[in-house]
Amino acid sequence: MAIPAALRENLRLPVIAAPMFLVSGPQLVLETCKAGLIGTFPALNARTTEGFAAWLTEIEDGRRAHGRAAAYGVNLIVHKTNPRLEPDLAVVAERKVPLVITSLGAVPDLVKEVHGYGGLVFHDVISVRHARKAAQAGVDGLILVCAGAGGHAGTASPFALIEEVRQFFDGTLILAGALGSGRHVAAARMMGADFAYMGTRFIATRESMADQAYKDMLTASALADIVYTDSISGVNANFLRPSLIAAGLDPENLPPKKHMDMAAEAKAWRDIWSAGHGVGGIADVPAAAELAARLEAEYMAAFRDTTAQF
Numbered sequence: 001m002a003i004p005a006a007l008r009e010n011l012r013l014p015v016i017a018a019p020m021f022l023v024s025g026p027q028l029v030l031e032t033c034k035a036g037l038i039g040t041f042p043a044l045n046a047r048t049t050e051g052f053a054a055w056l057t058e059i060e061d062g063r064r065a066h067g068r069a070a071a072y073g074v075n076l077i078v079h080k081t082n083p084r085l086e087p088d089l090a091v092v093a094e095r096k097v098p099l100v101i102t103s104l105g106a107v108p109d110l111v112k113e114v115h116g117y118g119g120l121v122f123h124d125v126i127s128v129r130h131a132r133k134a135a136q137a138g139v140d141g142l143i144l145v146c147a148g149a150g151g152h153a154g155t156a157s158p159f160a161l162i163e164e165v166r167q168f169f170d171g172t173l174i175l176a177g178a179l180g181s182g183r184h185v186a187a188a189r190m191m192g193a194d195f196a197y198m199g200t201r202f203i204a205t206r207e208s209m210a211d212q213a214y215k216d217m218l219t220a221s222a223l224a225d226i227v228y229t230d231s232i233s234g235v236n237a238n239f240l241r242p243s244l245i246a247a248g249l250d251p252e253n254l255p256p257k258k259h260m261d262m263a264a265e266a267k268a269w270r271d272i273w274s275a276g277h278g279v280g281g282i283a284d285v286p287a288a289a290e291l292a293a294r295l296e297a298e299y300m301a302a303f304r305d306t307t308a309q310f
């Protein structure tokens with residue numbers, strides 16, 4: 001169990017704000033890092049590789065100017081239909097991005113390239129089989145995307161997955177799935193995770209790029225409003241029921257699974273809004289700094305409460 005030294009710097013809480021397609025941009029990343037949490041974004045949120053490089057400049061300049069910001073990361077989608085992988089990875093290497101989060105494929109060559117400049121690779125997994133494969137590819141951390149997560153989610157219990165993965169992996173473990181409060185971060189740590197990974201909670205922040213209508217729908221939703229389906233993206237993911245209905249779909253009668261294709265993803269995720277099971281605990285849209293302060297206070301209180309005798 002370990003938080004790598006490069007990620008400890010200026011870290012206030014063991015929290016990573018997860019990368020979210022069409023939602024996380026440079027402003028959210030920068031404000032998250034300035035508030036002492038790890039900020040991340042998918043490279044594909046910038047429309048071109050040049051735009052991606054410009055976002056990195058904005059984040060790096062902002063972090064430098066602040067002086068005490070936490071580290072940041074970039075998400076790369078390792079899929080044959082992503083034509084940006086190679087050029088974006090070249091920019092990542094040139095800029096020495098501290099943390100690379102890979103999803104879909106775990107590729108030893110990519111890990112080698114990132115390690116070559118001193119960076120870290122964390123990889124998203126939903127099963128023990130995927131975790132073993134990624135561990136063999138040499139990743140530094142495994143993100144256990146458990147039941148109830150926003151985006152492409154798994155179905156495993158976090159208790160079960162963390163237990164089995166820890167038996168063969170001694171790198172950094174990051175837990176994901178419906179985590180939204182400081183108490184949840186404390187619980188993740190107690191379960192043996194190094195970091196809590198939060199997506200949905202950060203959609204409802206002032207700096208996220210999500211539409212106001214998306215933020216409003218999210219804060220008004222609860223667990224029963226989340227639909228798990230492979231019909232929108234080629235991979236099972238969680239979506240807000242009212243957004244499926246608004247797009248003219250019947251949540252009880254969705255079309256059959258489609259093939260994953262990065263070219264079609266943008267349209268799907270623009271019209272249909274993803275969120276995880278944690279929506280019921282999200283009732284407001286704070287600034288990232290305010291959220292970080294709240295998470296810290298809740299985290300400290302959770303440890304105080306749990307050390308009390310019962």
Ligand SMILES: Cc1cc2nc3c(=O)[nH]c(=O)nc-3n(C[C@H](O)[C@H](O)[C@H](O)COP(=O)(O)O)c2cc1C
Pocket residue numbers: 018019020021022023042075101102103124145148149150151152176177178179197198199200201273274275276277278
């Ligand atoms: C709207 C949305 C978009 C997402 N896009 C991506 C993405 O582009 N790449 C990725 O690795 N994960 C993506 N995710 C998954 C998150 O990185 C993270 O695993 C997940 O949000 C954690 O669960 P939580 O939402 O319950 O906190 C997305 C999640 C959401 C809600």
